[in-house]
Amino acid sequence: MLHVGINxxxxxxxxxxxxxxxxxxxxxxxxAKTSPDHVAESAVAAGYPLYVAGGSGVGEFETxxxxxEGTVDDMVAESDVVVDATPGGVxxxxxxxxxxxxxxxxxxxxxxxxxxxTSFNARANYAEAIGEEYVRVVSCNTTGLSRLLAPLYETYxxxxxxxxxxxxxxxxxxxxxxxxxxxxxxxxxLPSHHGPDVQTVFPDLSIHTAGLKVPAxxxxxxxxxxxxxxxxxxxxxxxxxxxxxxxxxxxEGLGLDGPGALKEFARDAGRPRGDxxxxxxxxxxxxxxxxxxxxxxxxxxxxxxxPENVDALRxxxxxxxxxxxxxxxxxxxxxxx
Amino acid sequence: MLHVGINxxxxxxxxxxxxxxxxxxxxxxxxAKTSPDHVAESAVAAGYPLYVAGGSGVGEFETxxxxxEGTVDDMVAESDVVVDATPGGVxxxxxxxxxxxxxxxxxxxxxxxxxxxTSFNARANYAEAIGEEYVRVVSCNTTGLSRLLAPLYETYxxxxxxxxxxxxxxxxxxxxxxxxxxxxxxxxxLPSHHGPDVQTVFPDLSIHTAGLKVPAxxxxxxxxxxxxxxxxxxxxxxxxxxxxxxxxxxxEGLGLDGPGALKEFARDAGRPRGDxxxxxxxxxxxxxxxxxxxxxxxxxxxxxxxPENVDALRxxxxxxxxxxxxxxxxxxxxxxx
Numbered sequence: 001m002l003h004v005g006i007n008x009x010x011x012x013x014x015x016x017x018x019x020x021x022x023x024x025x026x027x028x029x030x031x032a033k034t035s036p037d038h039v040a041e042s043a044v045a046a047g048y049p050l051y052v053a054g055g056s057g058v059g060e061f062e063t064x065x066x067x068x069e070g071t072v073d074d075m076v077a078e079s080d081v082v083v084d085a086t087p088g089g090v091x092x093x094x095x096x097x098x099x100x101x102x103x104x105x106x107x108x109x110x111x112x113x114x115x116x117x118t119s120f121n122a123r124a125n126y127a128e129a130i131g132e133e134y135v136r137v138v139s140c141n142t143t144g145l146s147r148l149l150a151p152l153y154e155t156y157x158x159x160x161x162x163x164x165x166x167x168x169x170x171x172x173x174x175x176x177x178x179x180x181x182x183x184x185x186x187x188x189x190l191p192s193h194h195g196p197d198v199q200t201v202f203p204d205l206s207i208h209t210a211g212l213k214v215p216a217x218x219x220x221x222x223x224x225x226x227x228x229x230x231x232x233x234x235x236x237x238x239x240x241x242x243x244x245x246x247x248x249x250x251x252e253g254l255g256l257d258g259p260g261a262l263k264e265f266a267r268d269a270g271r272p273r274g275d276x277x278x279x280x281x282x283x284x285x286x287x288x289x290x291x292x293x294x295x296x297x298x299x300x301x302x303x304x305x306x307p308e309n310v311d312a313l314r315x316x317x318x319x320x321x322x323x324x325x326x327x328x329x330x331x332x333x334x335x336x337x
Numbered sequence: 338m339l340h341v342g343i344n345x346x347x348x349x350x351x352x353x354x355x356x357x358x359x360x361x362x363x364x365x366x367x368x369a370k371t372s373p374d375h376v377a378e379s380a381v382a383a384g385y386p387l388y389v390a391g392g393s394g395v396g397e398f399e400t401x402x403x404x405x406e407g408t409v410d411d412m413v414a415e416s417d418v419v420v421d422a423t424p425g426g427v428x429x430x431x432x433x434x435x436x437x438x439x440x441x442x443x444x445x446x447x448x449x450x451x452x453x454x455t456s457f458n459a460r461a462n463y464a465e466a467i468g469e470e471y472v473r474v475v476s477c478n479t480t481g482l483s484r485l486l487a488p489l490y491e492t493y494x495x496x497x498x499x500x501x502x503x504x505x506x507x508x509x510x511x512x513x514x515x516x517x518x519x520x521x522x523x524x525x526x527l528p529s530h531h532g533p534d535v536q537t538v539f540p541d542l543s544i545h546t547a548g549l550k551v552p553a554x555x556x557x558x559x560x561x562x563x564x565x566x567x568x569x570x571x572x573x574x575x576x577x578x579x580x581x582x583x584x585x586x587x588x589e590g591l592g593l594d595g596p597g598a599l600k601e602f603a604r605d606a607g608r609p610r611g612d613x614x615x616x617x618x619x620x621x622x623x624x625x626x627x628x629x630x631x632x633x634x635x636x637x638x639x640x641x642x643x644p645e646n647v648d649a650l651r652x653x654x655x656x657x658x659x660x661x662x663x664x665x666x667x668x669x670x671x672x673x674x
Contacts, residue, residue, distance in 0.1 A: 164501035164560040166520050166549055183503050183551060183558040184595040185633040190624040210560045210631060212503055214520060214551040221520040223501040223547045225562065258521040287527040294527040294547060298520075 005079030013085030109139025119200035126322035157229030219259035275303035342416030350422030373401035446476025456537035463659035494566030556596035
């Protein structure tokens with residue numbers, strides 16, 4: 001049984017904890033938090049041993065009436081692997097802590113790629129992370145792009161990929177973010193940094209990306225234009241993507257017109273927190289003409305990396321190969337809506 | 338002096354009326370409206386002779402205390418040219434009225450292209466409209482794309498243009514439109530109808546477009562990817578676009594990061610209604626690599642077609658050639674911020 005410590009219990013950390021708990025070969029050893037707030041209370045209520053990270057100290061948690069097991073140092077020392085789910089940039093500062101305890105660690109996509117030896121997407125390059133000590137699970141957008149590109153790359157070859165990423169301004173709980181009533185090129189300089197991030201997974205891929213931010217919180221939406229080396233039919237590409245476990249081919253005619261309807265659908269399906277781990281590719285949008293593929297996909301920024309973190313844990317701990325790990329993750333989480 | 342009747346006094350009609358009034362060679366003969374509402378009162382307050390269109394009848398206007406000159410039939414009969422600025426689809430129904438009176442007419446881009454002999458953009462194909470009886474001024478998005486493509490097409494040749502149009506959900510006064518907190522592929526099927534509309538101006542251009550709708554009201558933002566036949570430098574393309582009177586090259590470093598800031602800038606500059614007639618191309622976004630140009634541009638959906646309507650009037654009435662007309666329009670409106 002792999003003992004997993006989770007450092008950071010925010011948007012990603014709490015979801016990874018819940019996903020790890022569902023696995024037959026892993027257990028949540030504990031979660032570490034900096035502040036004794038309502039999220040810390042949720043962690044205790046969920047039954048996770050709580051460790052204290054950062055400045056607050058154990059005393060502050062005890063004053064707040066929140067029981068703790070120890071410090072983040074204790075958690076790292078006691079865990080087989082740590083998932084670092086702290087805010088972007090903090091993971092890099094934490095790496096020496098993991099090194100001190102000889103504890104392998106996963107980092108998240110907001111870290112610079114140099115934080116780890118390998119940038120990881122289960123569908124695209126699981127094998128590269130097997131037995132590695134430090135692995136970075138790529139960001140929500142890069143995960144979404146990698147999952148889509150992997151089968152296209154393998155089946156037809158990709159001459160070039162061009163993507164406009166219409167990004168949500170913030171998550172639903174991030175009330176202090178914007179924009180309001182605006183459409184912001186972000187970053188305004190082109191191509192954006194998202195393309196090079198995809199190249200940490202597909203080093204030889206020609207990919208250019210453009211990013212914008214809009215007043216929405218539910219999902220990102222990607223507009224993709226991909227020149228394939230082959231010239232398949234629209235139906236062949238649709239069938240290829242339909243076969244992917246982590247791609248949900250949004251059917252026509254059911255009114256699943258956008259992120260709002262998709263999230264409602266996921267909530268009705270009983271998904272935890274209404275999460276959608278899969279890429280949502282609108283079937284109707286898939287169009288191939290002279291080897292040029294266009295499509296729209298929705299990416300649930302809060303959750304699509306969650307199954308990837310679970311798989312990365314198995315790769316680092318050498319518990320399973322890609323196929324076996326993804327099958328277990330998919331089955332335990334209930335992938336497929 | 339060209340007597341111009343304006344049928345419809347909404348977003349476009351009222352702006353075209355104000356622009357026509359500024360021209361040395363035209364006068365507003367009158368404007369026609371269907372309802373005796375606050376907009377009708379504004380038209381009278383602005384000094385425009387008011388004519389009654391549609392169902393309400395002269396009596397309703399008189400009951401509301403709004404003085405009218407006659408019916409839309411009278412206006413069409415008395416005018417040299419009519420600008421039809423009625424809602425999409427109504428223009429087509431109005432065409433027999435203009436034919437009955439032998440009055441040439443302009444239609445707007447929400448009409449099907451078949452409503453007129455020529456689809457018009459001043460920069461791209463002014464000459465084709467000279468002396469024509471019925472001309473359609475293309476939509477805000479198509480106007481924005483045509484203005485950008487014309488100099489590229491002439492100077493380098495365009496192998497293919499691919500565009501994602503991140504569209505505002507509605508204008509600021511359209512409170513009943515959406516989306517709220519969503520990012521909607523619209524239309525979800527690809528490529529969208531916007532590309533074929535650009536082909537009404539550039540028949541031989543390979544252009545594919547993808548459209549989305551987001552919760553914003555101020556401007557559309559286009560993400561463009563254009564394969565040129567030549568291979569200019571980034572600076573050469575920037576200089577080329579800077580030379581275009583109806584392109585505003587948004588400078589770096591002034592905080593003009595998006596439509597909100599651009600509109601504020603236009604209001605501070607004293608623009609009527611805060612309008613921005615020009616394409617707003619972010620200079621920093623322009624990037625050319627191996628003949629492939631990427632950039633972002635903002636399009637003010639309420640006003641970019643206004644100077645085009647003025648020029649189309651001159652073309653139809655054979656008052657001037659393209660260069661002379663555009664120069665007069667630009668100078669009288671105060672183009673260039």
